[in-house]
Amino acid sequence: MGGDNAPEVVIEGIVLARDKLPQVDYLLYGNEQILKPLLDKHGTARKVCEIRHTDDVVSNDEKPGIALRSGRNSSMRLAINAVGQGEAAGVVSAGNTGALMAMAKFVLKTLPGIDRPAIASFFPTMRGESLMLDLGANVVCNSDNLVQFAVMGEVFARNVFHIKQPSIGILNIGSEELKGHDSVKQTFNILQNIDLPIRFHGFVEGDDIAKGTVDVIVTDGFTGNIALKTAEGTARMFGSFLKDALHSTPISMAGGLLAKPALNKLRMRLDPSRYNGAMFLGLNGICVKSHGGTDALGFSNALGVAAELVNDGLNDVIKEDLSHLDTEEPGANKTS
């Protein structure tokens, strides 16, 4: 029931995902009176969906703590419970991010060795795509948190991107070891000496995100969220300026028409719905957050991300890797 266009995009997203995810069945938590007519309209979805009725929803502006206490019968909470109880293999929601994280953490708990889950997402880059985490779950991170993000990101890139030895970078304001604040410097030291086969690149800067300098970019949730939204805003501005330019004269309009198929491909390449589906990594269960304003295609991509995380057994690999990690590494500041 969450997001700007729910539950329509959810159902339409399921329809679009049928071909790519023929093996997936869905439990739909929400208002049956709204959901049923939509399912009746979409026969392909009806066959694979089971409605679990509840009247209660978490609103978009609900504070996470309040949602956690008073939303025990909300569609969001019941969907997460289904994962906790083993009835569902994963949960996807386009609803309130903070509430989803708070509830998922409470119900599913974190993986052993993880103090805090992180929000991770794909970024389009000049080389293909990269993973960045955290994108907003943790405003302040110590070096332990950042090291755990690095390990989770590495496992993710290895298993989902299928990169044999993904490279890891820490987002900083310079590539030299001396720059930045204490927690990034400590993380640098720990990752340089870590007892895992991690390909640690060192520090990367803001422009390295789009360059695709590394496969996984590790940062705190404050910086990551601002980098993500700055990139989105810049791309949107560029797109709007491009449109203005192509509409500025009759000749440029003709040029724009000729180039339209190519420009559409460009739009596709940068389409946010292609990159929809932020993963909550570090939870003992698969939880994927779709953008609230996404369309059906975007929602189907978020479903695909969740299915892939389940199929790849991502959490088992993270658990395995973390069990080798000595969290009492010298230099780590234990203040969780």
Place this chain on the structure above:
Amino acid sequence: MGGDNAPEVVIEGIVLARDKLPQVDYLLYGNEQILKPLLDKHGTARKVCEIRHTDDVVSNDEKPGIALRSGRNSSMRLAINAVGQGEAAGVVSAGNTGALMAMAKFVLKTLPGIDRPAIASFFPTMRGESLMLDLGANVVCNSDNLVQFAVMGEVFARNVFHIKQPSIGILNIGSEELKGHDSVKQTFNILQNIDLPIRFHGFVEGDDIAKGTVDVIVTDGFTGNIALKTAEGTARMFGSFLKDALHSTPISMAGGLLAKPALNKLRMRLDPSRYNGAMFLGLNGICVKSHGGTDALGFSNALGVAAELVNDGLNDVIKEDLSHLDTEEPGANKTS
């Protein structure tokens, strides 16, 4: 002598700036054997330049502390000294940013009421342009620092953008009061109750930078630097993808040719050299940092920025405004 293409771009920048800045004369600090032949080549520059010879230069990878101690006869230091001694009205350099800041702070000192200077620069936005600070001088900032940045940015926007009542926003990961870390929340509280006629908008997010939601964006140097470079990297990626798209088929190439004048205008609109010239605000003297990799046009813009700051008497207005500001405002954490 600083920057990737010095001193050629410096001299060529002076030539380009002649029309816009007919009243400006230049003291050129650096190697006379290199500078003189260049001036001889550019008659228009020769008339307004005086060479002050020194062999010593600060290299690009010199650590600020070392540059400060051992660079007493460097071209950078002597140019700053000229401002300190009142011989020059301002200094412009394309050299090592950290060294320039350290030396300028040491020689010029900060304005009364300013604990730390900030690096500020223009950003292109959908509405025109905005100012953002700090972009990297201060990795960690307390609320006092951020409030001072807000006051300096406001004065700047009023005097240089000629906006009667510029709006001020604090960069954060959400627009609600509850989000973010302590120093942004404290800054929010102080700016909401400040005894100055500041039009305080509240929190802004990363995508508000390109939207142009506010005239002045206040942030710490870590976040600001990463936002700046993420935006630059995204714009470059978009440009490169656009080029790829327009070269993908013969028809799209024809379209690109027709649209070329319009696309060139777009390129101009986002050209980093148009936005070249980061200001060190809060120093008791005008100091402008040009991008190290800039071209002559970019350097001439940096010269224009410095001349404008001098002409507008920016520092006098900042001093005046700060004298009205009660720095013992409740809620401010004094830990400078």
